[in-house]
Amino acid sequence: MSDEAPEQSSKTEDPSHKKLEDARKKGDVVKSQEVTTWFMLGGTTALFGFMAPGASSGLANSLKEIFANADQFEIGGAALQAFFDGLALQLVLIVLGPLLVLSICAIAANLLQHPPLLSVEPITPKLSKISPLAGAKRLFSSEALVNFIKGLLKLSIVGVVVAVTVWPEQDRLSTLMTADPAIILGEFQEIGLKILLSVLAVVTIIAFADFLYVRQKWWKRQMMTVQETRDEYKQMEGDPAVKGRIRQLRQERGRQRMMASVPDATVIVTNPTHFAVALKYDKSMKAPLCLAKGADAIALRIREVAKEHDVPIVENPPLARALFASVEIDQPIPNEHFKAVAQVIGFVMRLRDNRGWTPGNSVN
CATH class of the missing domain: 3.40.1690.10 (secretion proteins EscU)
Incomplete structure (x- = not known):
């Protein structure tokens, strides 16, 4: 960490367009995992609030029909196979919708943070990725410490929010143990939706703050030293001494x-x-x-x-x-x-x- 501080302090120039494009080609973009978590949690909350009742009711009705008419089902091999095929198809249809919604949420979370990107640089094999010394440096780096503290804070805050949300419902939850199964589903949905909305509100603040932090850290990482700016200018525009010599030769000719x-x-x-x-x-x-x-x-x-x-x-x-x-x-x-x-x-x-x-x- 001590080696990185002087180098970072010497980076006083804003990154050029070329530097940002090169970073993007390498897959180095602004990406907050908390924003992705927010989208996934938001999708889960929407599914739980709008799709879960219908899907669970449909599955419950199917199971009721099965148990009510259990004596009428054929036990033969073909009939049993057809029964399980129909049940499996119904389960797949129930799960397919949520999977599609969550996939869209994950894609939207990435597109919101950066444009579409295809790069093999992050998955390219590098010796530094398997080096024990490099791994130890990453494990005990300031970034690892910050991520650890962020994780603890997030778990603590979410845990407190869940506890505050559930505590007033403890008497209601205790009665569910002896309640009719049909009532349990509705009660569970109401309490679960309240918990998800409370956690989503907190995660919204966490995701916004984390995105700003990650973006600022990424921008500082892309900043350039004065020498890097000069070298890039020479690379793009040509060495002034060489250009002057070429211009002199052209004039002489x-x-x-x-x-x-x-x-x-x-x-x-x-x-x-x-x-x-x-x-x-x-x-x-x-x-x-x-x-x-x-x-x-x-x-x-x-x-x-x-x-x-x-x-x-x-x-x-x-x-x-x-x-x-x-x-x-x-x-x-x-x-x-x-x-x-x-x-x-x-x-x-x-x-x-x-x-x-x-x-x-x-x-x-």
Whole structure:
């Protein structure tokens, strides 16, 4: 128990949805046995109050008929077999109804506490379940002590309730020893129903309190430490360091592909030192296309690659800033920049046709 206290005290975070789902898959759900007991006792009380009189009367009438006409029954083998078959069938029909009702109550008790669940985890063989040391720890654990105390309190309370309910009826019970059998059945039903209702009222309080206790204990067991929360986040979202490295590699590869397309550009529009945008245009295109763009060091590298491959560089700070902010790589330029870009590309083409431009040099 001393080993569990520090670990539990470090669990300060509410359980995540994943933690709760994992616990549910393992069969670890909120389940109070007292709630099941309440449903079974309630079903028994309902059966005793509504079905018992009719069933007992029917069985009593059948037995009366048998005893009244006992001399008329055949003693032969086939007749005797038929007699017992009929009696057994009647008993089965009487018992079948209560069994069905109690089965429904048991199912309802579980469905009320948690959704339908199918898990083999609780019945999976584990060495800890057959280990004497683990068994001794469970036997002398705080949970075992609490369950023992709960059992004693429940028995004591129910015993007191039964005693208080039966005590006023002691004179009535003493007269049943000499009463007519037909009267005994009705008296017994009345007293028994009173006892069941009294116990049910007490068990209702016990079941509600036990359910709250079990749920709170289950919730504390599902709580997580800060490290568990971080580890789960890393597992679900990925390690931030790994994600950052992957993002860096993708950026580097994208930059390499972008730089590889600079030699195909028609013109490089620059700031001249802060921005650079590589544009491509030919007569088959509806609008110029942005092949590459960058700021500062990347802009410098674009200009260097352009000079290496004799791509014209035009210094137009307003246009360079506007294109850098509004156009994406491998996308056509926006309509509002058509006129300015057309002027730059037309200027470059005229210089190239007139051979007034020296490859690799900037044009102001």
